[in-house]
Amino acid sequence: MTNPSTAATAVETDEVLRVTDLRTTYQFRGLPVPAVKRFSLSVKPGEIVGLVGESGSGKSTALKSILGMLRPPAQVEAEEIILTGRDLRSLSEEEMRKVRGGEMAMIFQDPINSFNPSWTIGSQFRRVLSLHRPDLERKEYDEEILRLLKGVGIDGRGKLNSYPFQFSQGQLQRIMIAVACASKELKVLLADEPTTSLDVTIEAQVLELLRTLRVERNLSMVLVTHDLSVVAEMCDKVVVMYAGQVVEVADVFNLFESPQHPYTQQLLQAIPGFPHDGERLYAMRGAVPGLATEIQGCWFADRCDSKLGSICDTTPPPLYPVTATGGLAACHRVPDPAIAGGEGKNS
């Protein structure tokens, strides 16, 4: 808000979270690993934004960077990371710590490993309350924990002194969600593949729970997943990442109906139909280039089925606005709608 250019584009003031041009570099054996190179994100209240991309494309890194969880030697730079009007980069470490689990929290892929194995569930929960619930007296904690657990469909009575390994994965993920939502200030929940390690029925229940929370508390979420059916079912908007960069942003409907970036198109093509029609499955050729590689043009050029020509090898495509859909796509085809709509859709 202090930034004049932000004031100029104040049309979208209903954003809870806006990240612009995030870059994160890890160090590995003394060499820089640029895991996230160009990442922007905008989330409205009550919106669920999907974040998809191949393994290693930097999804988890982006979320951890936003939440300020990375420590040196990892380096995080960004033009802005604005959460409800405050630029998180201007906060002190202590203020940032209060944001984590306060206004913005994160849940992870593997529930059993999200809890310290040698502490009881109750003690881990109480610790979070002591950090984020100044409204409660210490003696009210257990009552509140039971209430929060009930909210995620778990009867916690008599179980607060149990250890994580005494619960199932599905139960633990629910408990984790309850812990993450303990703060009354919570605005944004970052969910990093929250259902990947759960079986299908439990997955459906946890997703349902997340949807309920969105409605009841007007929570915004960023949902990382590999499963495009989860995207279709849950998300309002989707951000597609490739090799540390955002390559496409679109409404969920447009993403499936008219994907703009060849990577998205090829990704959708790779989903097997059901029932299977007996044809050979489409598999994307090649592999994601190594993060440390020097690439002049488009990072996807080598694997692209609809490459334009030398421009793809020499000039990195910026995120172009897509007029027809209102989305964004980083492909040289986009400025020329005739080409963009063409080949991609006849799949």
Add this chain to the structure above:
Amino acid sequence: MLRMTVSRLVSAVPVLLLISIVAFTLLRLAPGDPALLSVGLEAPPEALAKARADMRLDDPMWMQYFTWLGDLVRGDLGTSYSDKSPVTQTIADRLPITLQLAVMALFMIIAVGVPLGVISALRANTFVDQVIRVGSLAGISVPNFVVALFLVLIFGWWFPGYMPYQGYTPFGENMVESLRSTLLPAFALAAPQIGLVARLTRSSMLEVMGQEYVSAARAMGVRERVIIWKDTLRNALLPVITVLGVQTGFLLGGSVVVETVFGIPGLGRLLVESFTIRDYPITIGVMMFIAAVFVFVNIVVDLLYGVINPRIRIGYASGKE
């Protein structure tokens, strides 16, 4: 917990029996005749024969073993060949000295090794970390008798008068002097283990810091200090505790060399002295004592591990393994 304790104690019995058989056999197979050594080369044959009979050396070996084992079960380790005093008494006299040495060494290992490992992990891949890692490796690679000789050289030859480097002042006589007299030997004993513990703590810390629950704690706004001391260190110390347990046994064994170099009259010295004159009852008594301590400490560590690790504790309580 009680069941676990009992089952561990019971399973220790065959281990100790096996050790006793091996130790007993090896000792008798070693060249040298205790009777001859005790009466002297010039002694008349009758005296030698009498000595052999007194020492029951004419019995077949298995019989000697069972006689000894029978006494052991009654808590009697026999009497020394040389001064005819009960072995249990001799061990009891020497034990406090070795214990003082071992406790001091253990203290150094924990007080130096663990913090070094923690610092190394928190500063992973920086200059500080490199220095600690190289230092630890050096510590592990140098055997403790070399460290011991070096210390004697430093404090006995180059800078004499700063630290006592020979002999032992009894604890009851002068507490401070006593502790000073075991400081160098304890350090010689501890040096290699400090390196080992530092390395182990470092890798264990790094492993735990990479766990998702550490990220999860951070994502919930837990203070970094709390994450390190409460979430990480406690879990990271589990493997370290196990190793420390095993090392306690080695400390007793290692004291043989160190006590000899520094002239400390503890159990280790007793073992060497008694073996030199083939005073079998003492030698085997000390060996069995050290073995028993070794086994016992490991049981205690196992049980402690159970207390810290809820998975094991609760598994036992509910009858699951």
